[in-house]
């Protein structure tokens with residue numbers, strides 16, 4: 001447990017570092033974005049140069065997306081609260097309603113409305129949004145999205161069985177290759193060249209760990225394909241983190 005806590009502390013430190021780097025990068029990034037815009041609209045620019053500039057703009061937009069995503073994530077971290085899991089999942093699904101409809105995806109919900117989890121609700125929302133977003137991305141030609149939340153038993157980080165909350169997100173999408181299956185939690189690993197950042201599952205993994213949770217991924221390709229992410233949160237999972245978040249709160253108050 002002590003090692004798990006040390007790891008959480010390390011992750012928190014890495015998070016603060018990432019956030020401050022993202023913050024520092026943001027201002028010069030804005031400046032360069034504005035300068036490129038001026039250049040783009042400069043009357044003396046020939047068409048080749050204009051093309052170079054617009055490529056640079058597109059790449060810069062990607063950098064900007066990555067820093068924004070990092071900042072958004074680390075800003076939310078305040079203190080853990082009792083979180084209604086079904087409510088959070090419903091609101092994430094509502095947010096995606098348009099995309100679900102236009103992609104011809106049917107949604108099946110098996111959500112126990114009494115399921116509650118003591119955790120960082122903003123981050124839990126982000127975790128579920130990442131899983132659901134990925135599931136939708138994987139079902140371009142339509143399919144079924146199944147979202148479940150219930151109480152149950154599962155394995156804790158230490159490998160012992162305990163009571164807790166299980167959340168499952170399943171899709172009938174493309175499934176993953178062996179390589180993707182192995183690398184999906186790595187930062188910047190993405191198979192969506194233009195649209196992906198490869199940060200979604202890396203961040204998700206960190207959120208799961210922060211709640212002492214565990215993730216199991218099942219995926220298959222072929223005639224019947226699809227992916228299931230099963231997340232288990234042990235009931236007393238945040239005990240170690242609570243003191244950490246108090247430290248973080250103190251730090252924020254002193255800042």
Ligand code: ADP
Pocket residue numbers: 130134135138171173174175176180184189190191192195196197198199200201202227
């Ligand atoms: P991004 O979505 O920006 O690519 P993620 O870290 O969220 O980054 O995901 C990494 C990769 O894992 C994706 O590019 C995709 O190849 C794979 N992946 C994640 N979820 C699914 C899923 N439900 N079905 C198929 N592939 C998935």
